[in-house]
Amino acid sequence: MTQTKASKRIAILYGSETGNAHDFASILSYKLRRLHFAHTLSTIGNYSPSHILNCKYLFVICSTTGQGEIPRNGQERSDGTRNNTLWSFLKRKDLPEDFLSHVHVSFLGLGDSSYPKFNYAIKKLHERIVNQLGAKELFARLEADEQCLIGSNKGTGAGIEAVYFEFEKKTLKYLCDTFSLRKLNGELVKRQGISTDLYLEPISSLKKSDETENMIHNTEPPRFLGDDNVKIGTVLNNKRITAEPHFQDVRQFVFKGIEHEEYYPGDTISMYPCNSDEAVNQFLSLQPHWSNVADMPLEFNHGIPPDLMDGGLIGKLTLRGLLKYHCDIESIPRASFFMKIWTFATEIDKLERGREQLEQQREKLRQFAYDEDMQDLFDYCNRPRRSILEVIEDFGSLKLPWEHMTDYLPIIKPRYFSISSAPCDPNIELTIAIVKYKTILRRIRKGVCTEYVSKLAIGDSFRYKVQNKGTFHHNLKKKSMILVSPGVGIAPMMCLIRSNICKDISLFFGNRYKEHDFLYESTLREWHNDKKISLYTCFSRDKENSSDIKYVQDNLWKFGEEMTRKILNNEALIFICGSSGKMPIQVRLTFVEMLKKWGNFEEDEQAADYLRQMEKNYRYLQETW
Amino acid sequence: MTEGKSALVLIHPAVTTTPEKVIKVAQEAASEGVNVEDQFLINKLNDESATLAKGKYDVIYYITPESAEEIKFPSKLVPVIADSLKDGGLFFGLSDVYKVDALINGFDISRDKERYVWKKNSTNLSQGPAVIPLKARNKNSAPKNLPRFKKSPSAKLPVFKRKSEEPVKIARHIDDLDDDSDEEAQQFKAQFLKNLEVADELIEEEELITKNDQENDGITMITCKMTKTKRKKACKDCTCGLKEQEENEVEAVRKKQDTVVKLTDEDLTEIDFTIQGKRIGGCGSCSLGDAFRCSGCPYLGLPAFKPGQPINLNSIMDDL
Numbered sequence: 001m002t003q004t005k006a007s008k009r010i011a012i013l014y015g016s017e018t019g020n021a022h023d024f025a026s027i028l029s030y031k032l033r034r035l036h037f038a039h040t041l042s043t044i045g046n047y048s049p050s051h052i053l054n055c056k057y058l059f060v061i062c063s064t065t066g067q068g069e070i071p072r073n074g075q076e077r078s079d080g081t082r083n084n085t086l087w088s089f090l091k092r093k094d095l096p097e098d099f100l101s102h103v104h105v106s107f108l109g110l111g112d113s114s115y116p117k118f119n120y121a122i123k124k125l126h127e128r129i130v131n132q133l134g135a136k137e138l139f140a141r142l143e144a145d146e147q148c149l150i151g152s153n154k155g156t157g158a159g160i161e162a163v164y165f166e167f168e169k170k171t172l173k174y175l176c177d178t179f180s181l182r183k184l185n186g187e188l189v190k191r192q193g194i195s196t197d198l199y200l201e202p203i204s205s206l207k208k209s210d211e212t213e214n215m216i217h218n219t220e221p222p223r224f225l226g227d228d229n230v231k232i233g234t235v236l237n238n239k240r241i242t243a244e245p246h247f248q249d250v251r252q253f254v255f256k257g258i259e260h261e262e263y264y265p266g267d268t269i270s271m272y273p274c275n276s277d278e279a280v281n282q283f284l285s286l287q288p289h290w291s292n293v294a295d296m297p298l299e300f301n302h303g304i305p306p307d308l309m310d311g312g313l314i315g316k317l318t319l320r321g322l323l324k325y326h327c328d329i330e331s332i333p334r335a336s337f338f339m340k341i342w343t344f345a346t347e348i349d350k351l352e353r354g355r356e357q358l359e360q361q362r363e364k365l366r367q368f369a370y371d372e373d374m375q376d377l378f379d380y381c382n383r384p385r386r387s388i389l390e391v392i393e394d395f396g397s398l399k400l401p402w403e404h405m406t407d408y409l410p411i412i413k414p415r416y417f418s419i420s421s422a423p424c425d426p427n428i429e430l431t432i433a434i435v436k437y438k439t440i441l442r443r444i445r446k447g448v449c450t451e452y453v454s455k456l457a458i459g460d461s462f463r464y465k466v467q468n469k470g471t472f473h474h475n476l477k478k479k480s481m482i483l484v485s486p487g488v489g490i491a492p493m494m495c496l497i498r499s500n501i502c503k504d505i506s507l508f509f510g511n512r513y514k515e516h517d518f519l520y521e522s523t524l525r526e527w528h529n530d531k532k533i534s535l536y537t538c539f540s541r542d543k544e545n546s547s548d549i550k551y552v553q554d555n556l557w558k559f560g561e562e563m564t565r566k567i568l569n570n571e572a573l574i575f576i577c578g579s580s581g582k583m584p585i586q587v588r589l590t591f592v593e594m595l596k597k598w599g600n601f602e603e604d605e606q607a608a609d610y611l612r613q614m615e616k617n618y619r620y621l622q623e624t625w
Numbered sequence: 626m627t628e629g630k631s632a633l634v635l636i637h638p639a640v641t642t643t644p645e646k647v648i649k650v651a652q653e654a655a656s657e658g659v660n661v662e663d664q665f666l667i668n669k670l671n672d673e674s675a676t677l678a679k680g681k682y683d684v685i686y687y688i689t690p691e692s693a694e695e696i697k698f699p700s701k702l703v704p705v706i707a708d709s710l711k712d713g714g715l716f717f718g719l720s721d722v723y724k725v726d727a728l729i730n731g732f733d734i735s736r737d738k739e740r741y742v743w744k745k746n747s748t749n750l751s752q753g754p755a756v757i758p759l760k761a762r763n764k765n766s767a768p769k770n771l772p773r774f775k776k777s778p779s780a781k782l783p784v785f786k787r788k789s790e791e792p793v794k795i796a797r798h799i800d801d802l803d804d805d806s807d808e809e810a811q812q813f814k815a816q817f818l819k820n821l822e823v824a825d826e827l828i829e830e831e832e833l834i835t836k837n838d839q840e841n842d843g844i845t846m847i848t849c850k851m852t853k854t855k856r857k858k859a860c861k862d863c864t865c866g867l868k869e870q871e872e873n874e875v876e877a878v879r880k881k882q883d884t885v886v887k888l889t890d891e892d893l894t895e896i897d898f899t900i901q902g903k904r905i906g907g908c909g910s911c912s913l914g915d916a917f918r919c920s921g922c923p924y925l926g927l928p929a930f931k932p933g934q935p936i937n938l939n940s941i942m943d944d945l
Contacts, residue, residue, distance in 0.1 A: 049818060050815075050818045053811055053814055053815055053818070068834070069830075088827070089817075089818075091827040091828050091830070092817070092826070092827060092828075093826040093827060093828055094817070094826070095817060096814075098810075099814055099817070101810075102810070102811070102814075104674060120834060123833070123834055124830055124833040124834065127833040127834070127835065128828070128833055132828075132833075136672075136673070136674040137672070138672070138674070139672070139845055140843055140844050140845045141843075141844050141845065142844060142845045142847070143844050151844065152844055152845055152846050152847050153846075153847050154846070156847060158847060162847055163847055166845065166847040166848070170845070177638040177641055177666070177668075178641070178666065180641040180642055180644075181644070190642070352912070352931050357913070360913070360917065364916050364917065368916075376916075380915060380916050384915075384926065386915075390928065393928050393929065394914035394915065394916060394928060394929040395914070395916075395929075396929065438875055438879070439875055439926075440874070440875050440878040440879065440925060440926040441926045442879070442882055442926050442927050616831060
């Protein structure tokens with residue numbers, strides 16, 4: 001996209017880890033385009049610091065990662081370089097306090113309050129940009145909480161999407177109030193959004209390639225171009241490590257890269273999954289007019305959309321290839337999906353009741369797109385975890401134009417897994433729980449990526465990247481460590497224990513049944529017997545093997561005196577890993593109680609302060625999902 | 626700059642859709658020898674994104690579509706306006722609703738050429754106590770129901786910094802923004818971008834988190850009008866029973882599905898249309914898909930279908 005001077009005046013910058021901030025930034029960008037506002041959309045990392053001088057209106061959407069940090073794409077460029085990014089520039093000590101006085105800014109933070117460093121990234125950006133460098137805030141920032149416990153949606157039961165909508169509403173209102181007119185062919189006209197029944201053509205669309213008329217048939221493994229950081233891994237082992245009758249399938253997944261990989265405890269692998277051929281074929285059968293073009297070579301008319309570059313774009317561009325490797329057709333649709341596609345509900349022929357039913361379908365799709373009360377959308381899509389594919393199946397009137405598919409179909413995002421193998425071991429090991437669950441939908445729900453992983457066989461290859469997170473950067477030598485990791489939270493602990501950086505490790509591990517899902521039982525017992533670790537186990541549904549202790553926090557309490565001593569006398573490091581939600585909160589409360597009972601802290605507040613201090617010094621780490 | 630009188634126009638956001646009102650005021654002012662130098666949206670003053678120079682204007686006009694009795698104006702801006710007027714300066718646009726604010730801040734209310742106007746006293750009232758009827762002072766006189774006037778998020782007092790003072794104009798279109806950048810300041814700022822390669826000292830990120838940030842203040846809360854019912858979702862490690870309740874609901878729906886889905890000899894699935902009364906329920910919506918089905922519909926959780934035709938097998942087969 002070419003940048004005009006005007007388009008630099010308004011910038012939407014995002015820092016995104018799992019993709020929510022990216023999604024919301026894209027939706028805001030789309031809304032601005034519908035209102036004829038030229039603007040820049042970029043990750044914070046890719047935004048050139050020199051553009052900030054021309055920026056007047058800045059909208060920042062950022063999640064928080066790791067131990068209260070700005071996500072990777074907020075700190076570095078897509079090519080992995082970190083010097084002279086906007087954020088490293090703005091942190092310069094010599095900037096005057098009115099450096100950003102020409103900027104009007106607003107912030108939206110996305111966070112999860114089960115992390116103690118809730119929304120720290122947006123708080124840091126806010127403090128620096130507004131309070132220290134003098135940018136003017138258009139309205140007080142919003143902080144979304146996945147748990148709805150604190151932040152802007154505290155106690156409302158409304159999810160992070162509702163917080164985004166509030167941000168969007170305020171932003172659009174401000175811009176429309178301030179710039180109520182626009183120039184059209186030299187004339188001033190009232191600024192009006194493009195009518196909702198018009199589809200806004202994306203910046204770049206697909207067309208049949210001029211070069212060749214030949215169909216492309218899959219004879220060789222696909223190649224992915226344009227992302228130098230993406231690597232190809234080969235599967236060495238993919239073994240189920242929970243007992244067969246147990247409901248949960250957990251895999252010990254081992255692979256090898258082509259080059260040697262450098263990684264340390266807490267680092268993760270991002271995997272780029274793809275859709276199954278069944279899903280792709282089903283999509284094509286639901287949109288029969290796509291079928292005869294499905295294998296034709298295609299190209300983009302105005303360049304490759306940047307979102308497609310992460311992980312590399314499939315070398316031979318076809319509808320089938322894009323559906324399989326890039327378009328997230330098994331994801332749950334957002335309101336913005338309906339906003340883009342509802343006008344394509346045009347086909348009467350497929351409907352048993354003709355025009356009446358067509359109108360009914362159009363109205364319903366429109367309602368999912370624009371209803372402020374998102375209850376219907378929530379009940380139809382989010383609650384039962386309905387996929388885009390299933391929505392298209394239900395709405396027979398949808399006749400989607402393939403030319404714009406990368407605009408209205410979301411892009412598949414990588415998924416992150418903690419590394420379990422010893423640091424820098426060329427055989428990289430992951431511990432992956434295969435996601436499967438029931439909702440009211442007849443078909444069992446499956447995680448797109450873990451379903452993909454579960455089907456990978458030895459010798460298969462896949463795309464990945466290594467994320468060096470520097471989790472233990474500040475803690476190279478610690479006398480003691482207390483590791484708390486129920487379930488698959490054990491994954492990074494395996495790497496940490498294998499790294500031998502600490503001689504006194506207490507591992508609190510928990511699962512449901514001793515006989516079914518005691519992950520890495522023999523290895524852990526061996527380490528315990530060799531005094532490499534002290535292992536404390538509990539099994540929440542297993543009265544026989546764990547009668548008095550249900551959860552990891554109960555076990556912590558049981559050995560509270562000893563652990564408190566380690567914390568206070570040995571400056572032990574605490575690392576909590578596992579499922580987000582109540583576990584990390586309960587564990588934290590348990591530490592507070594321990595400090596009070598055995599650590600001479602009289603009040604809750606003092607104990608909590610001590611934990612906050614530990615966090616600040618990177619002695620209290622948490623990795624939950 | 627002209628020799629004439631200098632004026633400021635303040636605009637209610639709703640007026641931006643009718644720019645002719647603003648033009649009319651400017652023309653009338655011009656006919657009286659008054660030159661409109663600056664123009665601000667009132668909410669810019671309110672959120673302190675625009676500031677006013679002291680003692681600069683002879684006349685200030687506030688343009689609002691509200692009727693005189695219903696004007697909502699942030700009281701905290703009255704002293705700001707008083708400060709920016711020259712002694713004896715005139716302020717048009719408010720009404721007796723803000724009479725008390727006028728008096729406190731040293732305005733006389735009078736009529737000038739049959740127009741209602743506030744006139745700034747030439748004596749500086751702040752040096753002596755102002756006599757005001759206490760009764761009329763309403764402690765809660767801050768305007769309500771005026772969402773555009775957001776309270777400033779920071780508890781800081783308004784700071785009138787010269788450096789950050791930019792004339793903020795009503796831009797007619799986005800390109801107007803290009804005109805009002807302060808070249809000198811931008812050049813000064815640009816210096817910092819020249820030597821990007823020089824490793825400068827950086828601030829400590831951790832120090833950006835202040836104690837205050839750990840509390841839940843200074844942020845915008847959402848005004849959640851949309852949830853009819855709370856979208857409560859069971860936690861992953863739910864112990865309160867919500868998860869069981871959800872699971873029971875799911876099981877109940879799946880049981881109902883079993884009454885309409887059967888395995889045929891070939892192990893294929895199809896909707897059983899032979900079940901009396903199930904073919905299309907009384908509501909007539911069974912075949913249309915979940916988006917249109919009733920909450921007790923036995924087909925809930927199954928794809929849309931055409932009556933008489935087997936349901937799309939691919940979508941559900943693999944898990945039966």
